[in-house]
Amino acid sequence: xxxxxxxxxxxxxxxxxxxxxxxxxxxxxxxxxxxxxxxxxxxxxxxxxxxxxxxxxxxxxxxxxxxxxxxxxxxxxxxxxxxxxxxxxxxxxxxxxxxxxxxxxxxxxxxxxxxxxxxxxxxxxxxxxxxxxxxxxxxxxxxxxxxxxxxxxxxxxxxxxxxxxxxxxxxxxxxxxxxxxxxxxxxxxxxxxxxxxxxxxxxxxxxxxxxxxxxx
Ligand SMILES: CC(C)(COP(=O)(O)OP(=O)(O)OC[C@H]1O[C@@H](n2cnc3c(N)ncnc32)[C@H](O)[C@@H]1OP(=O)(O)O)[C@@H](O)C(=O)NCCC(=O)NCCS
Numbered sequence: 001x002x003x004x005x006x007x008x009x010x011x012x013x014x015x016x017x018x019x020x021x022x023x024x025x026x027x028x029x030x031x032x033x034x035x036x037x038x039x040x041x042x043x044x045x046x047x048x049x050x051x052x053x054x055x056x057x058x059x060x061x062x063x064x065x066x067x068x069x070x071x072x073x074x075x076x077x078x079x080x081x082x083x084x085x086x087x088x089x090x091x092x093x094x095x096x097x098x099x100x101x102x103x104x105x106x107x108x109x110x111x112x113x114x115x116x117x118x119x120x121x122x123x124x125x126x127x128x129x130x131x132x133x134x135x136x137x138x139x140x141x142x143x144x145x146x147x148x149x150x151x152x153x154x155x156x157x158x159x160x161x162x163x164x165x166x167x168x169x170x171x172x173x174x175x176x177x178x179x180x181x182x183x184x185x186x187x188x189x190x191x192x193x194x195x196x197x198x199x200x201x202x203x204x205x206x207x208x209x210x211x212x213x214x215x216x
Contacts, residue, residue: 026158027157039142042112042139046102048102049099050097052095055098059109063100063111063116064084066134067134077169090131091132096117099116100113111136113134113135113136115134115151116131117130117155117164119155128153128164129164130152152164153209153212156211161211163209163210165207165208166178166206167206168207170205175205184209185206185207185208190203
């Protein structure tokens, strides 16, 4: 697996003044192209790729803040509970790659969304596991999530990993998002149980999607 030791950046000043950055990883180029169309109206956007060790402290903190504001309530509802320390430890897991979408305004960079993932093994299978995908509420529903997941899938194709996997709380509306973009229940996922008086859902699902490789 190819790991990055430093960040590569692509930035563009507006939708009109977009320019390709030559140093962005090839598997992230799809995001550069797709987001250009889907975020019309947002200016001074920037795309960065980091490893868990190269991500700047402030960017890391903003990613954490997005997780906290989007998902803390779901963690609290679950048996896991919410722990900032545990979450930050998980976010520092060796081998994680972060792709962040930010807006640069008034000398400050604001992270609007990010995806983090890792090439790893799950039950003896070679997979790319998506750890987090988080968008600020103002950019949800614009197709950015789908584009970020395409980056994860391009990375899996780049690594020749046959599938992408992820975990999602069953109570999260994102389950429907994943279903729409082609993710299905993994064999090792907890399953819904049919009861006499309804359906009992597990706390979380494990989802997967086969990766299309060039020439397949
Ligand atoms: C989940 C999330 C990443 C989705 O990204 P997004 O940019 O809002 O979704 P997109 O606009 O790319 O949607 C892609 C498709 O999924 C559908 N979709 C997205 N969210 C949906 C929802 N809650 N319910 C039903 N469909 C949904 C869209 O309608 C779209 O379908 P279409 O292609 O037929 O138009 C984003 O909403 C988010 O960050 N949510 C909060 C954090 C979170 O829950 N992360 C997942 C943790 S596992």
